[in-house]
Amino acid sequence: MSTTSPVDRDARYQQLYGTLGGYLPVDREALHAWHLEVKAAVQQSRVAAVAGVAREAPAVPPAPPRRDPTVEALAEQIKASGVLRMLVTEMIDQVPKEKRVIENVTELLDHLNYITRLAPQWESDPKKRVFFPMSALFAEMMMDRAGEDAFRYPPFNDAIRAILGAWCRYLDSAASRHVLNTGTNGWLCPDAYKYNQLQQFVIPNPNAPYWGWESYNAFFHREIKATERPIASPNDPKVIVSPNDGTLYRIAKNVQAEDSFWLKGEPYSLRNMLGGTKYLSRFVGGYVFQSYLSGADYHRFHAPVGGTVLDADVVDGLMFSNLVNDISGVASQAYYTAVNTRGLTFIEADDPAIGVVCVMPVGITEVSSMTLTARAGTHVLKGEQLGYFSFGGSTVAVVFEGRAIKRFLVNAPPDHPLAGRQPATPDAATPVQVLVNSAIAQAN
Amino acid sequence: MTTHSAHPSPSHKSGHAEYTGKSVDAEAMKREHVNRLVVARGALPPDFDDINDFQKYVKKEIAKGGPINWNPEVIALSKVILNNPFVRMYCEQMLAEVPEGYRNFTTIQEMLEAINYVVHTAPLFKDPTSIAYQFPLSSTMNFWMMTPSGKALLRMPQINDAINRVMRSWCQFLNSPASCYVLNTGSEGWFCPAAVKYNALDTDYSPDPSKPYWGWTSYNDFFHRDIKPGVRPVSGPGDPAIVNSPNDGVAWAVQHNVKAVDSFWLKGQLYSLDDMLNHSPLTEKFVGGTVYQTFVNGGADWHRFTAPVDGTIVETQLIAGYAWTESDTVALDPESGPYSQGWAAGVATRGLIFIDTGVEPLGIVCVVPIGLTEVSSLSLMVKTGDKVKKGDQMGWFSFGGSSFAVVFQPKAIRKFLVLPPEHGRNKQPVDTLRTNRVFAVADVNK
Numbered sequence: 017m018s019t020t021s022p023v024d025r026d027a028r029y030q031q032l033y034g035t036l037g038g039y040l041p042v043d044r045e046a047l048h049a050w051h052l053e054v055k056a057a058v059q060q061s062r063v064a065a066v067a068g069v070a071r072e073a074p075a076v077p078p079a080p081p082r083r084d085p086t087v088e089a090l091a092e093q094i095k096a097s098g099v100l101r102m103l104v105t106e107m108i109d110q111v112p113k114e115k116r117v118i119e120n121v122t123e124l125l126d127h128l129n130y131i132t133r134l135a136p137q138w139e140s141d142p143k144k145r146v147f148f149p150m151s152a153l154f155a156e157m158m159m160d161r162a163g164e165d166a167f168r169y170p171p172f173n174d175a176i177r178a179i180l181g182a183w184c185r186y187l188d189s190a191a192s193r194h195v196l197n198t199g200t201n202g203w204l205c206p207d208a209y210k211y212n213q214l215q216q217f218v219i220p221n222p223n224a225p226y227w228g229w230e231s232y233n234a235f236f237h238r239e240i241k242a243t244e245r246p247i248a249s250p251n252d253p254k255v256i257v258s259p260n261d262g263t264l265y266r267i268a269k270n271v272q273a274e275d276s277f278w279l280k281g282e283p284y285s286l287r288n289m290l291g292g293t294k295y296l297s298r299f300v301g302g303y304v305f306q307s308y309l310s311g312a313d314y315h316r317f318h319a320p321v322g323g324t325v326l327d328a329d330v331v332d333g334l335m336f337s338n339l340v341n342d343i344s345g346v347a348s349q350a351y352y353t354a355v356n357t358r359g360l361t362f363i364e365a366d367d368p369a370i371g372v373v374c375v376m377p378v379g380i381t382e383v384s385s386m387t388l389t390a391r392a393g394t395h396v397l398k399g400e401q402l403g404y405f406s407f408g409g410s411t412v413a414v415v416f417e418g419r420a421i422k423r424f425l426v427n428a429p430p431d432h433p434l435a436g437r438q439p440a441t442p443d444a445a446t447p448v449q450v451l452v453n454s455a456i457a458q459a460n
Numbered sequence: 461m462t463t464h465s466a467h468p469s470p471s472h473k474s475g476h477a478e479y480t481g482k483s484v485d486a487e488a489m490k491r492e493h494v495n496r497l498v499v500a501r502g503a504l505p506p507d508f509d510d511i512n513d514f515q516k517y518v519k520k521e522i523a524k525g526g527p528i529n530w531n532p533e534v535i536a537l538s539k540v541i542l543n544n545p546f547v548r549m550y551c552e553q554m555l556a557e558v559p560e561g562y563r564n565f566t567t568i569q570e571m572l573e574a575i576n577y578v579v580h581t582a583p584l585f586k587d588p589t590s591i592a593y594q595f596p597l598s599s600t601m602n603f604w605m606m607t608p609s610g611k612a613l614l615r616m617p618q619i620n621d622a623i624n625r626v627m628r629s630w631c632q633f634l635n636s637p638a639s640c641y642v643l644n645t646g647s648e649g650w651f652c653p654a655a656v657k658y659n660a661l662d663t664d665y666s667p668d669p670s671k672p673y674w675g676w677t678s679y680n681d682f683f684h685r686d687i688k689p690g691v692r693p694v695s696g697p698g699d700p701a702i703v704n705s706p707n708d709g710v711a712w713a714v715q716h717n718v719k720a721v722d723s724f725w726l727k728g729q730l731y732s733l734d735d736m737l738n739h740s741p742l743t744e745k746f747v748g749g750t751v752y753q754t755f756v757n758g759g760a761d762w763h764r765f766t767a768p769v770d771g772t773i774v775e776t777q778l779i780a781g782y783a784w785t786e787s788d789t790v791a792l793d794p795e796s797g798p799y800s801q802g803w804a805a806g807v808a809t810r811g812l813i814f815i816d817t818g819v820e821p822l823g824i825v826c827v828v829p830i831g832l833t834e835v836s837s838l839s840l841m842v843k844t845g846d847k848v849k850k851g852d853q854m855g856w857f858s859f860g861g862s863s864f865a866v867v868f869q870p871k872a873i874r875k876f877l878v879l880p881p882e883h884g885r886n887k888q889p890v891d892t893l894r895t896n897r898v899f900a901v902a903d904v905n906k
Contacts, residue, residue: 095734098732098806102724102725165612169612171617277545285545
């Protein structure tokens with residue numbers, strides 16, 4: 017029995033990060049159709065395996081012949097823990113019948129397994145796009161009470177993280193690059209080229225197969241041409257630059273050490289965001305500058321200031337959890353900074369007036385993984401690369417000390433609609449884009 | 461597929477409103493409360509106001525001030541809450557979801573202070589008309605565990621583990637002489653005339669009022685006191701066809717043809733053997749068999765358990781499980797509250813004692829003492845290889861609520877002599893069992 021009304025379900029679907037970011041089809045029926053195709057592929061492979069016969073070319077790729085060990089581990093855990101079995105079973109059963117494609121735990125495991133060997137495919141029709149298969153798999157299940165609790169239930173979240181790890185290894189492997197082709201559903205076809213503005217990026221070898229990219233993830237976090245992201249005032253340490261491409265979500269002032277990040281307005285809660293760092297007290301009363309990335313954005317992040325890297329760590333957290341009081345999705349941006357898997361790179365700025373800056377890439381759905389390339393103890397120049405996201409949604413928060421900032425150079429719409437509030441004026445609804453290495457603030 | 465869509469409770473209808481920090485409707489919560497297992501088995505009063513009075517008393521005691529002596533395990537619990545963002549979120553939401561008028565503890569600090577206060581005290585008999593003081597941790601946690609966020613919180617392994625450690629620490633206190641201060645004849649003490657009657661101390665037990673604390677060495681020593689010789693005579697000694705009750709209690713549920721794996725969290729699907737028997741290799745012997753479940757009452761019921769049959773112990777387990785959870789799918793249906801008993805058998809802290817009778821088709825009988833709420837602790841006096849005779853003591857419950865299940869192989873039992881009320885699982889059952897008294901007749905090939 018669903019715990020969320022059909023109207024609320026639809027509203028939540030439209031507000032999902034994946035839907036707003038263009039990774040999931042706006043048309044929920046198209047999502048349903050995709051689910052049915054995957055189910056057919058999973059079932060067909062099972063029949064084929066039993067009958068030992070060749071299969072027809074399917075609309076989606078065939079299912080892998082056996083379960084990945086991480087999927088098998090989840091299966092074993094569900095068998096061993098009654099509470100986990102209840103949550104997963106209820107998560108499936110609470111999806112309304114007309115939306116329920118996955119009927120039981122075994123089918124869920126089979127679908128998960130299918131995705132661990134699936135590279136996303138390009139689709140020109142925005143109404144049919146399923147660029148985020150894991151988000152697509154969980155979209156309906158996340159909308160009911162059992163699903164909300166399951167994705168915050170540590171044993172389930174940990175098991176899913178392990179499965180995402182296996183998927184990430186596949187997407188890092190050469191086996192995933194077959195989707196980098198110029199066919200209708202390939203990422204190198206003219207429509208996809210335009211969507212991703214590939215002319216801005218470094219194409220390793222345009223004459224080689226897959227244009228020289230070694231995996232789907234290599235394509236996902238491809239390098240941009242330096243000329244496309246010039247560093248603002250490279251010689252002026254007072255000019256702070258954006259670490260990432262994105263749409264500005266919020267500039268928060270006088271941020272507190274601990275706050276109720278789950279309540280309406282989603283105040284930032286530094287202690288939760290910064291994962292037990294000894295630099296916490298320096299940021300109390302400071303600023304958070306947060307933006308989120310869209311599909312076509314450049315997926316690496318850079319140093320907003322020149323300085324010494326004090327610490328660089330990844331904190332494991334949630335991946336498919338949304339805040340319900342503001343519906344969900346992009347409206348959960350600040351919530352993600354407190355609970356999701358995230359990287360924390362602390363930089364002691366060369367300019368003592370700036371103090372310590374924290375760059376915090378946060379994963380949202382899909383493989384929810386990031387790699388920090390700038391190691392602790394090293395020095396980085398402003399604009400130098402700090403790391404990259406693997407496949408998935410992402411948002412980046414930059415945390416500044418209260419004394420650091422004289423003024424911000426971009427205007428955050430105070431009533432940004434994506435912050436879950438109504439815009440005060442029509443202008444306020446216009447998204448503000450930031451680009452890597454563009455000036456965002458003037459230091460004191 | 462869930463089957464409880466016919467009667468969604470009013471508290472459920474408000475849906476996700478709870479998540480915004482809004483409180484649960486008090487009337488809806490009260491309707492759910494009176495049907496809960498914890499109320500049916502007499503470990504909490506049916507009246508919310510009695511529980512509220514206890515909480516206000518705790519609050520007043522804390523407000524009296526003085527240095528707070530923090531229990532180290534309560535400090536450890538606070539770290540689990542504060543260091544996990546979404547755990548803190550569930551915790552704060554839980555406190556906010558308690559209905560207005562019952563929200564006595566509004567911050568995590570106040571919540572921890574209340575728990576800390578309780579684990580520094582022993583239960584008081586207090587009031588013969590209400591049992592709220594007798595089960596202080598249940599009374600403290602009651603409104604929390606009924607909120608949607610509280611249900612999610614208390615299911616989280618790290619929270620359950622932390623609370624289990626708090627309860628173990630409290631159990632040590634209740635095992636110590638320091639807990640004897642409530643064993644007195646004052647109006648709130650366990651030896652006042654009303655308490656003596658309530659616990660049948662003068663008829664069923666052997667107190668020695670000439671000794672300090674009438675001969676008991678701690679509150680728990682009093683709680684799992686031995687019974688007076690002759691008060692629980694053993695039925696049919698030596699006769700393998702006569703199966704005796706291992707415990708005092710009330711017949712609650714009999715389910716035949718039990719499955720290896722079932723959805724124990726749903727109404728009507730009470731038992732899932734593989735979960736209940738913790739994946740014991742002996743589980744398969746019981747598939748298709750029968751589970752007979754009872755619960756032990758707070759007051760005069762004896763808090764020890766005995767062998768229901770003659771035989772050899774072939775396996776024992778002590779399982780640290782969940783202490784403060786109830787099935788929330790069942791909670792969606794206000795009429796099904798006490799069905800949560802099956803939930804307890806599947807996930808709660810419990811013991812497993814498998815006794816091989818050596819007689820077919822009775823075969824192996826599994827005795828399952830289940831600890832619920834309060835200190836949720838039990839001790840076994842037997843081990844694998846021991847031979848037991850009917851009536852031999854096998855263990856005891858420390859302070860807390862308890863339930864009991866006995867699991868039989870298929871075709872083992874010809875007839876149960878004490879049956880739970882027909883169609884009445886949501887009503888107060890009336891059939892009582894006494895330890896060592898026959899409750900079932902086995903089919904045995906003599």
